[in-house]
Amino acid sequence: MAGTALQHVDTPPGGSPADPIADSLAAPIAASIADPLDALVGAVRRVIGIRTDWGRTAASSYTREFVYQRRSTTMIKRMDNVLVVVDDLAAVIAFFVELGMELEGRTTVEGESVDQLVGLDGVRADIAMLRTPDGHGRVELTRFHTPTAISAEPKDAPLNTLGIRRMMFAVDDIEEVVARLRNHGAELVGELVRYENSYRLCNVRGPEGIVVALAEQLG
Structure with a gap:
């Protein structure tokens, strides 16, 4: 559950148990732990009402630590690839x-482990993996x-x-890319x-409806 990934920090960095900011944050977080995003928004709104310079500095540090603790429990490392089945x-x-x-690269996959992975019997499939120039995205x-x-x-x-x-x-030059893709039968969906x-934006439909x-x- 999302709520169980959160940990309540008893004191903000450099603060003490009696800090007014800690008291202000603790109640809404504990009360709304089942919905951590709402809890965080409510807590930050309460902190905004504390008008001392020390309060504003400590609140910012406290909120950053709370958000970091939530992110540190994230289960995924990255988005690796998107699968498209084609003919x-x-x-x-x-x-x-x-x-x-x-x-x-390209390969052919088959065998018991492949069947078990995709939940089908007798799988034999060709696979091609493509990556973006920066190496961070794959299809x-x-x-x-x-x-x-x-x-x-x-x-x-x-x-x-x-x-x-x-x-x-x-892309760097959207019109150039569209022109190149037209050579592969692509067409605009709507307008550029x-x-x-x-930004300049457009949707292009390529082979097999992709x-x-x-x-x-811009700029």
């Missing part, structure tokens, strides 16, 4: 390589030989369809738009 593996690899991703493409892949939705499903609809990539003075969003930061 034409070569075409989808070419699309993502044109986008700027790098092909790490795994899988083509099933057996059992035959199934489609749960229309290939060109609109963006308000339930489920994972697209992946977003940061300017969002305030921050949608990627592109974002070019």
Whole structure:
């Protein structure tokens, strides 16, 4: 449960059990431990009402330590990859390589451990792993030989369809990227738009209905 990951700090750094900030924070945290985010917001609001210079400094330090303790119990280390099941593996690899991703490798998987992992019998599948240029994001493409892949939705499903609809990539020149992807049969979903003075954005539908969003930061 999310609440059990939190630990109450009895005193703020450099404080004492009688500190007014510690007293102000302890009650709302203990009362709302089942909802830690609400507890933290309420605690910070109470701290804002303490008007001494010492209080403001100690409150900031105390809140940072409390948030750190919550984050230190996080169970995941990173987001590793996103899986996309495809039919034409070569075409989808070419699309993502044109986008700027790098092909790490390809392999074929099968056997008892694979069946147990995915909950299917007689699995034999080709896998290709691609990574972003910075090495922090990956897309795994899988083509099933057996059992035959199934489609749960229309290939060109609109963006308000339930489920994972697209992946977003940061680019330097959005128009150049769109032009390159058009050579692989891609087309815009909607229009290329300017969002305030921050970004130029668009959605592109590629092979097998895969949608990627592109974002070019301005300024």
